[in-house]
Amino acid sequence: MLVEDSDLVAPRLLNALLCRDDGRVGRIVEVEAYRGVDDAASHARNGMTGRNAPMFGPAGHAYCYFTYGMHWCMNVVTGDPGDGQAVLIRAVEPVAGLDRMRPMRSRARRDVDLTNGPAKLCEAMGIDGSFDGVDLCDTDGPLRLMSDDKFPPRRPGRSTRIGITRDVERRWRWFVTGNPYVSKAPTRKGAR
DNA sequence: GGTAAGATCAGC
DNA sequence: CTGATCTTACCA
Numbered sequence: 762m763l764v765e766d767s768d769l770v771a772p773r774l775l776n777a778l779l780c781r782d783d784g785r786v787g788r789i790v791e792v793e794a795y796r797g798v799d800d801a802a803s804h805a806r807n808g809m810t811g812r813n814a815p816m817f818g819p820a821g822h823a824y825c826y827f828t829y830g831m832h833w834c835m836n837v838v839t840g841d842p843g844d845g846q847a848v849l850i851r852a853v854e855p856v857a858g859l860d861r862m863r864p865m866r867s868r869a870r871r872d873v874d875l876t877n878g879p880a881k882l883c884e885a886m887g888i889d890g891s892f893d894g895v896d897l898c899d900t901d902g903p904l905r906l907m908s909d910d911k912f913p914p915r916r917p918g919r920s921t922r923i924g925i926t927r928d929v930e931r932r933w934r935w936f937v938t939g940n941p942y943v944s945k946a947p948t949r950k951g952a953r
Numbered sequence: 954g955g956t957a958a959g960a961t962c963a964g965c
Numbered sequence: 966c967t968g969a970t971c972t973t974a975c976c977a
Binding site for chain 1: 972
């Protein structure tokens, strides 16, 4: 069920739980789909490389990458092996383990700044390169994707993707409308 | 071997 | 709006 095109999986990951083995838990409130080798904005656009190899592996595993010389971001691989499809987790709402997150994000004065961005949530939850490729469905793993009784929103907010320079018109970003942890207010263009 | 750009963030 | 900071990937 996770093995599908990333733009179909992405909105369904909203309200799912990202869980660390130490009790830190975040509810996913913002995602972006990167659709593989045909997506000019994706890290997979030029095929498999050393860095993006996990994107071409099995669905349900993590793809973590280092960028701008200082930040880690994480994706959920969604396609069949060889597809290169993944969903970037752009924001979560902390629901447990806040006391462990705050020390990791000492620059964040307000709790809302703990996890309202793709690199911020990784810093808060301690996600780095050592999580690259881990199976998010492994119940004994260090990082897990889970669901509870809170279903994905029936009508999620939607907009163009953030921070990219190619294929900027596609509306492959989804978020929980009104959630304070969403990283950016929807851009006028392409927002709803 | 050199280099440009990068799925970001914080501070001015 | 700009600086930080450095890995990756592409090109010669």
